[in-house]
Amino acid sequence: MxxxxxxxxxxxxxxxxxxxxxxxxxxxxxxxxxxxxxxxxxxxxxxxxxxxxxxxxxxxxxxxxxxxxxxxxxxxxxxxKEQFAMLQNEDRREVSFVSDKDETQPLPEEDELRIPFYVDLNAWNYLLVNEMHPLSQDFELKLVDTRNGKQVDGRIKYSLEKMLDAAKEYGMELIICSAYRGYEKQQELLNESIEKYMGKGLNYESAFFQAKRQLERVGCSEHHTGLAVDIVGEHYQSLDAGQANTAEARWLAEHAHEYGFILRYPKDKEKITRLEFESWHFRYVGTEAAGFMKEHNLCFEEFLELAQKQQEMGYKQEIPEDSAYRVDGQETNGH
Ligand SMILES: [Zn+2]
Structure with a gap:
């Protein structure tokens, strides 16, 4: 077992x-x-x-x-290679060789109007004052007396008197009837004008707009700058349409630019200046600018816009060494 x-x-x-x-x-x-x-x-x-x-x-x-x-x-x-070939053979203006950013801004065409001299948009003689551009609160100026006791910016006195003397050689006595105007004076003139139109039966609003066709609001008048003058002939001193037909007004329209003055409110530019044609109102800008505006029939607003456009486009306005660019009034600066 x-x-x-x-x-x-x-x-x-x-x-x-x-x-x-x-x-x-x-x-x-x-x-x-x-x-x-x-x-x-x-x-x-x-x-x-x-x-x-x-x-x-x-x-x-x-x-x-x-x-x-x-x-x-x-x-x-x-x-x-392509770009280089273009630079060598083609019109240089068609090729942007500065930067990509500049390609969006074409350089001016050959036939486009160019200002051939330097325009410093901040210079005193290019100061723009109109309804859209009131004078700044801190605006300062040095006034001097003209021969007939009116006041202008010291820097334009020399050119102004040269112009009056030149007219005298043509047998014309030019009279400065209005030059520098303070704010109170401007308001006074505006009120007078409004009252005149109200006297003709217009209500205040309509009278105000009628007055504004000939006078700027306080702070918007060129007369505040001391750079503008109203000039008439001794035989016809009314500031109206008849003034344009005087020999003095015609002489000024033809020669003022030679002394650096422009007819500030021309007949064909009323829509731009927003002021009625004034054959008596002259504004100092300097001889080169005045000559250029006269030659190309530009008003001040158009000239400044063109200068600004050219500067934005990078079109250099160099001052040539032998440039005739001189602000005539500089010699009397501070007198
Ligand atoms: Zn005036």
Missing amino acids: DAPLEKTEELTSASTDSKERYLGSVRFFKHMILSVNALLILLPIVFLIIALYKNSILQAAYACLKTEYEDYVLQTAEQQ
């Missing part, structure tokens, strides 16, 4: 023994070594494959960038 039992025990212990024997056997260690070897061989291969794969992606990307870069270089070289 004992024998079979022992056999079963033997069998069970034999299978456990064989497991234990395998784990501790030489075969097991051989298998282990083989597996480790296999891993040692396989892993580098896997890494190599990954590396190659990754490398190819990098290379492809690099190749892509390189091609694009080369294309770009070639393209810009081609463009540069």
Whole structure:
């Protein structure tokens, strides 16, 4: 009875023994070594494959960038060549070689009117005063007396008297009937004018607008600057339409620019100046500007707009060394 039992025990212990024997056997260690070897061989291969794969992606990307870069270089070289050829052969004005920003602002056309001298838009002689441009609160001026006791800016006295003297040589006596005007005087004149129109039956509003066709509001009159004068002939001193027909008015219209004065409110510019034609109102701007405006039939607003446009477009107005640009009144500055 004992024998079979022992056999079963033997069998069970034999299978456990064989497991234990395998784990501790030489075969097991051989298998282990083989597996480790296999891993040692396989892993580098896997890494190599990954590396190659990754490398190819990098290379492809690099190749892509390189091609694009080369294309770009070639393209810009081609463009540069084209631009250079244009510069050499074509009209320079068509090629913008300053910067991209300037390309949006074409340079003036050949036939476009250009001011050939320097215009400093902040200079005293280019001071614009009208309904849209009231005089600034801190405006200062140095007034001097004219021969007949009116007051003007000291810097225009010399030119003004030169003009009066020149007219005298033609046998004409020019009279300055109005020059510098303070704010109170302007208000007084405006009120008088309004009353005159109200006396003709207009209501205040209509009378005010009628008056404004001949007189600027307080602060908007050129007479506040001391740079403007009303001039009439001795034989006809009314400031009305008849004044334009006098020999004196005609002489002034023809020659004032030679002394740096402009007819400030011309007949054909009423829509721009917003003031009725005044054959007697002259404004000092300097001989070059006055001559240019006379030559090209521009009023002051048009001239300043043109100067500003040219400066914005980058059209340089250099002062040539031998320029005739002189503000005549400078000699009497501060007197
Ligand atoms: Zn005036």
